[in-house]
Amino acid sequence: MSLEIEIEYYNELLPELLKEHGEGKFVIIKWRELLGVFDTNDEAYGAGLNAYGVVSFLLRPIREVEPILVFRQVPVGYVYPRR
8 A cells, every 4th residue: 555656756846836825725636637726625635535545645734844743652561461
């Protein structure tokens, strides 16, 4: 379920998307096809489901800079039951 083609196409379109729509809108991309630009995540998701069904497609907000996500490592161990 790789979205490499869609992500690559999004990156190619990004300057134009920012110029025409600004940040904060959402896009749906399948293969190298831009389905549309939507005001909300829910609108975009619904349009993607209607167009493509339950398959993978890229739903992404238009952003000039992508946030950096940091996941902290949480120690996980076996918890012995009380006796």
